[in-house]
Amino acid sequence: MTSFSGRGVRAGLLCLTACLALAGCKTTGKGMPEDEEKASSGFVNPFEDKPFKEQQAALPALPQDADLIPFSVNDSADNFRFAVDPKSISVGDDNVVRYTVVITSSGGGRNVSYEGLRCDAFERRIYATLPKGAPAWIPNQGEERDLWIRMQTRSRNAYAATLARDYFCDGRAVAGKPERLIRDLKAYAPRQAGP
Structure with missing residues (x-):
């Protein structure tokens, strides 16, 4: 018998x-x-993916040539000059860096667009463009106007990827407040050749 x-x-x-x-x-x-x-x-759960919710983007003032900060894109081979309007740079609560970029060809053609980029997803979106002679921004009416598109690092003139990689992002996070992004752009701006 078992005893307990x-x-x-x-x-x-x-x-x-x-x-x-x-x-x-x-x-x-x-x-x-x-x-x-x-x-x-x-x-x-700190590792759970959080759904991206984009905030409404307000269009900035039109860029002024005197304010533009140039930046280099390795693949441009002197065919294009690239610049950002520092007054347009913002970082939203949605962690989207928004900015105006001005691209000028060697022949004098010019493209101006207001864009956003996401460091976390390495994607960009064009909100509006400024055609030559237009007095105001024209909202993007293209088929991809509401889509975030993956930035290309190897395509010709991959300026958005350059801005993300070299100035606006620190890995998958925004590199800082707008003041820091502007300071970094100015610090590495190509030097203009003197007369």
Whole structure:
């Protein structure tokens, strides 16, 4: 016959009681939406992807040539000059860096656009353009106007990728507040040849 000592039985009963108590504390969340279940538990997964929610972009003032900060794009081979209007640079609550870029060809042609880039996804979007002689921004009406497009690092004149990689992003995060982005652009701006 097996004999149980008093201490062994008490320890077993305590363990059984603790297990039952813990099992009773578990909630199943039945009938509760997943978001409410997470909110009520207070648990936040720091590694969970957070959905991107873009804020409304307000168009900036038109760029002035005297304000433009030039930057180099390695693949441009002197066919184009690139510059950013520092007054247009902003970093939104959505972590989108928005800026006006001015691209001038060696023949004098000029493209001006107001764009946004996302460091976390390495994507860009064009909000508006400024055709030659236009008195105001023209909102992007293209098929991809509402889409974020992956930046290309190897395509010719990959200026957006250059801005992201060299000035606006630190890995997958924004490199800082607009003042810092402007300071970095100015610090590495190509020197203009003197007369």
